[in-house]
Amino acid sequence: MIKVTGMNNKEFIINSDNIEKIEAVPETLITLMNGNKYIVLETNDEIVDMVIRYKKKIFNGIIKV
DSSP: OEEEEBTTSOEEEEOGGGEEEEEESSSEEEEETTSOEEEESSOHHHHHHHHHHHHHHHHHHHHHO
């Protein structure tokens, strides 16, 4: 799960496992596998970095167990 900011400056959380694609149009458009689309303030690179950090947390937790 990653926290992103909508165009109304309100934060919400999306499941990063459900992201199908991220586009810069010029704002950032996240399309989920179910077809839902979200325009957010974060850049494509910021979203990719957030997903990587989230996945590292998961994998580090699995290795420690």
